[in-house]
Amino acid sequence: MxxxxxxxxxxxxxxxxxxxxxxxxxxGFSVMEMTxxxxxxxxxxxRRLERDELIRSHWEQQAIADADQRPLRxxxxxxxxxxxxxxxxxxxxxxxxxxxxxxxxxxx
Amino acid sequence: xRIRRVVRTSRVPLAILQCASCLVPSRQRAEWTAEWRxxxxxxxxxxxxxxxxxxxxxxxxxxxxxxxxxxxxWMRRNSPRPEHRSxxxxxxxxxxxxxxxxxxxxxxxxxxxxxxxxxxxxSPYRDADNLVLISPDGYLGATSPTIAIEEYQAWKRxxxxxxxxxxxxxxxxxxxxxxxxxxxxxxxxxASGNLFDLLEIPVxxxxxxxxxxxxxxxxxxxxxxxxxxxxxxxxxxxxxxxxAGERAVVAAVVxxxxxxxxxxxxxxxxxxxxxxxxxxSSSLGYVLxxxxxxxxxxxxxxxxxxxxxxxxxxxxxxxxxxVAERIRxxxxxxxxxxxxxxxxxxxxxxxxxxxxxxxNDSLFWMTRRRRWIFLSIxxxxxxxxxxxxxxxxxxxxxxxxxxxxxxxxxxxSFTGCLFSFRWALRDQRQRCPVCLRLLTNPARVGQPSRNFxxxxxxxxxxxxxxxxxxxxxxxxxxxxxxxWLYLDPSWNDLFREPYLPSAGxx
Numbered sequence: 338m339x340x341x342x343x344x345x346x347x348x349x350x351x352x353x354x355x356x357x358x359x360x361x362x363x364x365g366f367s368v369m370e371m372t373x374x375x376x377x378x379x380x381x382x383x384r385r386l387e388r389d390e391l392i393r394s395h396w397e398q399q400a401i402a403d404a405d406q407r408p409l410r411x412x413x414x415x416x417x418x419x420x421x422x423x424x425x426x427x428x429x430x431x432x433x434x435x436x437x438x439x440x441x442x443x444x445x
Numbered sequence: 446x447r448i449r450r451v452v453r454t455s456r457v458p459l460a461i462l463q464c465a466s467c468l469v470p471s472r473q474r475a476e477w478t479a480e481w482r483x484x485x486x487x488x489x490x491x492x493x494x495x496x497x498x499x500x501x502x503x504x505x506x507x508x509x510x511x512x513x514x515x516x517x518x519w520m521r522r523n524s525p526r527p528e529h530r531s532x533x534x535x536x537x538x539x540x541x542x543x544x545x546x547x548x549x550x551x552x553x554x555x556x557x558x559x560x561x562x563x564x565x566x567x568s569p570y571r572d573a574d575n576l577v578l579i580s581p582d583g584y585l586g587a588t589s590p591t592i593a594i595e596e597y598q599a600w601k602r603x604x605x606x607x608x609x610x611x612x613x614x615x616x617x618x619x620x621x622x623x624x625x626x627x628x629x630x631x632x633x634x635x636a637s638g639n640l641f642d643l644l645e646i647p648v649x650x651x652x653x654x655x656x657x658x659x660x661x662x663x664x665x666x667x668x669x670x671x672x673x674x675x676x677x678x679x680x681x682x683x684x685x686x687x688x689a690g691e692r693a694v695v696a697a698v699v700x701x702x703x704x705x706x707x708x709x710x711x712x713x714x715x716x717x718x719x720x721x722x723x724x725x726s727s728s729l730g731y732v733l734x735x736x737x738x739x740x741x742x743x744x745x746x747x748x749x750x751x752x753x754x755x756x757x758x759x760x761x762x763x764x765x766x767x768v769a770e771r772i773r774x775x776x777x778x779x780x781x782x783x784x785x786x787x788x789x790x791x792x793x794x795x796x797x798x799x800x801x802x803x804x805n806d807s808l809f810w811m812t813r814r815r816r817w818i819f820l821s822i823x824x825x826x827x828x829x830x831x832x833x834x835x836x837x838x839x840x841x842x843x844x845x846x847x848x849x850x851x852x853x854x855x856x857x858s859f860t861g862c863l864f865s866f867r868w869a870l871r872d873q874r875q876r877c878p879v880c881l882r883l884l885t886n887p888a889r890v891g892q893p894s895r896n897f898x899x900x901x902x903x904x905x906x907x908x909x910x911x912x913x914x915x916x917x918x919x920x921x922x923x924x925x926x927x928x929w930l931y932l933d934p935s936w937n938d939l940f941r942e943p944y945l946p947s948a949g950x951x
Contacts (some may be wrong), residue, residue, distance in 0.1 A: 365480070366487045369509075376484075376512025381519035388523065408483040 350374065352426035354382050355415065356433045358392055359423055363412045371437060383413060391419035458485055458503070461510040468517035470524045477520060481513050537819055537881035540872070544826040551833035559669070559701060560840030560850075564775040565833070569703045571645045573769035575736045578706070583749060583764035588707070588846050590615060590729040594721060597637075597732050600754070601718075607752070608734045612636065612643040613721065615730030616708035621674070622687040629674040631711040633664075633688055635730075638715045641665070643735055646703050652683045653696035653715075663696035663715045664688060670711035671698045689714055705772050707731060709843060734765065775840075778851055779832050782858030786866060789859075794867045799914070799927040801878055812878045819881055823869045831861035875914075877907035878929060884914055893918065900924070910937050 347355070353372055362371045369379050386392045392413045402409045415423065427433050462481050469477045488509045555561040570576060580591045597613045614636035621631045638657065641648045648665060656663035664686060666675070675681045681695050693714055704710055708731065748770035753760040770777075790796070798816075803809055839845075839854035875884050884905035891901035902917040902924075916927040 364484070366484045376509045377515035378512070380481075380512065380516040384516065384519055384523070408486050409479065410483055411480045 347422060347426050349430055350378060351382050351386060352423070352430055352433060353437070354379060355386060355391060355419060355423050355426065356437045356439070358383075358413050359415045359420070360437045360439055363414065364410050365413075368413075386419070387413070390416055391422055392416060458488075458506040458510040461507065462513055465510070465513040465517040468514070469520045473520060473524060477517070481510070481516075485510065535883040537876070541819075541822055541826070544823060544830070548826045548829045548833075551830045551837070555833040555837045558837055558841045560843045561833070561836040563702060563705055564836050564840055566702055568769060568772045569644075569646065569700075569705065570768060570772075572735070573772060574767065575738065576644070576768035577734050577736060577765035578768060578771065579732045579734050579763050579765050581761075581763055583766060588848060590708075590731050592732045593729055597730070598718070598722070600732070605737075607737060609737045610639060610643055610735045612640040612733045613730050614640055614706075614708070614713070614733075615728050616710055617689075617728075619689045621712070623675065623684075631670060631674065631688070632709045634708060634710045634713045635689060635721070636713045636715055637721055638663075638717060640713065640715065640733070641699075643733055644703075646699060648697045648699060650682060650697040652694050656694050656696060656715075660717045660719070662691050662693040662717065662720055664693040665696050665713045665715060666698045667704065667711050668698055668701050674711070688712070691720070706733070706768070707847065733768070736765075774851075775836060775854060776832075778854050779835065779858045782835075782855050783828075783862050786859050786862035789863055790866050790870075793863065794870055795920075795926070796870065797926045798870070798873055799929060801929045802931065815881060816873070816876075816878050819876075820869065820873050823872070824866070827862075827865040827869060831858060831865060835861055874927060875905070877909070877911050879911035879931075880907065880909050882907065882909065884908075890915075891918075897921075910939065 354368055354374070357368045357371045360371075362368050365376070365380055365383060368374075368383070369376060372379065374382075383392065387394055392415050394411050394413050397410050397412060399409060459482075462478065462485065465481075466474050466478045485506060488506050492503065492505060552565075555565055582591060592613070594613065594615075597611060600608075600611055614634040616632055616634045618630055619633040620628055621633070622628050653663050653665075666681070671677065671681065682697060684695050685692055686695060687693075691714070696715070748767045750765050752763050752765055754763060798820075801809075801813070835854050835857035838857050839850045845853075872883075876882065877884055885908045887903050887905045889902075890904050891899055893901055895901060900915070900917070901919070902915060905914045905916070906912070910932055912929055912931045914927055914929050917924045920926065
């Protein structure tokens with residue numbers, strides 16, 4: 338399913354999570370901390386976004402995790418389709434950017 | 446406080462994750478678990494106070510992990526179904542394996558139930574064709590004893606040309622007192638001493654020979670009774686027990702499968718002729734007769750015949766029912782129900798399997814043969830399933846009288862055959878003639894209002910691209926049965942998708 342097709346279905350919570358990931362909170366627990374949403378909401382929402390190809394995930398390299406003496410972390414990143422969808426969602430929910438500033442906004 | 450103490454152990458969140466992971470499809474489980482464990486590590490790091498956070502304490506770890514259930518449910522709902530989960534009956538091989546397993550299971554169940562087991566095993570009597578059960582009521586005579594002891598003894602005394610010998614037995618519930626054992630109530634058949642000789646059941650025991658020589662009663666135990674009431678005592682043979690008011694020596698233990706005649710029997714008290722006569726002379730019993738080989742051929746006599754026995758001032762009529770026929774009766778009942786089911790089948794489903802266009806190549810003959818072999822295998826496996834199943838249902842309770850059991854067997858044999866044949870035909874019609882897999886993706890085509898102007902019905906396709914099946918909504922003179930359309934290999938590119946969800950019209 339393409340980003341344009343799911344654009345109209347993106348709920349406020351999903352848009353907030355997409356915005357959070359876009360803002361640089363790129364693993365599940367950091368998204369939880371930033372949004373204040375429970376794990377039972379955040380992780381299924383991220384799966385849905387990944388299924389709709391708005392975000393994609395990848396595991397970090399083992400060497401990095403070993404150096405920090407911690408388990409491997411799974412990172413999420415907004416795709417091109419996700420960015421287009423997020424722009425539409427930001428117009429629909431203007432407070433999103435104020436709640437979670439985008440990296441571009443931080444630089445300004 | 447107690448709950449708090451339990452939650453504070455760090456194993457609880459891991460156990461919750463472990464439980465939740467069971468809901469995740471196996472292909473994704475390892476990755477899913479790794480991600481949640483990694484995330485949990487960060488929750489614990491926060492709780493250990495390395496970083497300031499709102500989340501603090503193991504309760505938060507537990508709350509975090511409880512969210513894993515929602516995630517696991519989502520994964521379960523949204524994961525594509527793997528192909529192997531939809532095999533069930535779609536593949537011809539699995540259909541055959543499933544039916545074979547059912548047939549084996551039903552046979553096992555029937556063999557485990559003593560009542561049904563005795564109907565399946567072959568006759569233990571070598572000369573069953575020449576053994577007859579004599580009663581005034583034919584087959585109904587098996588439900589209860591009908592012949593008086595005096596009558597039996599009168600037949601024994603009279604010179605016979607038709608029969609070589611007679612045996613008598615009278616089943617009754619008797620209390621048996623065993624030395625060193627407790628008293629038990631046994632179903633004891635008080636029988637004439639020649640019963641086992643007539644049936645040709647080998648009972649070779651010095652104790653029996655001695656009892657015969659001394660004209661004393663001997664007790665022959667059934668294996669199940671020996672196990673239940675005598676605690677598998679291997680030295681029981683030769684011991685004395687008091688049964689039916691008499692002191693008898695335990696002469697032998699015989700197999701449970703050696704008794705197929707009417708009456709529930711745990712033991713046989715083999716009496717002398719005088720002993721038979723004494724206290725229960727007015728009691729009724731069953732009489733077995735052994736027909737002389739020279740009398741008539743088995744084919745001439747038939748399975749049941751009537752005879753007249755002269756008495757003072759007239760004749761008494763008796764029916765002689767072959768013991769072999771009695772043993773074969775459950776199978777005869779099944780055959781009768783099978784014929785009835787075959788006659789009733791056209792009323793429940795059309796018999797034609799469809800119109801498959803004839804082609805010149807060898808594929809047509811090969812697929813045609815495969816289809817018929819598959820149908821034959823299905824029917825061949827259905828028959829033992831229904832037969833053993835009906836026997837298990839009809840004869841599982843030994844307390845039921847034989848007539849009721851027969852009615853139960855007829856009912857289940859008939860309904861079982863009818864509905865399983867119906868399923869076999871319907872299943873056959875819904876399969877691809879080439880790969881024998883169930884057809885998928887049914888689609889309605891046409892409109893009922895245009896039935897007489899255009900085509901109206903359902904189309905199904907083989908998900909491997911072998912062809913399409915057209916099933917008319919209403920059978921007409923120009924489209925009476927379903928038609929198969931073979932697709933040539935040029936269509937193969939359209940059928941690369943391994944899994945095509947079916948709308949499930951059938």
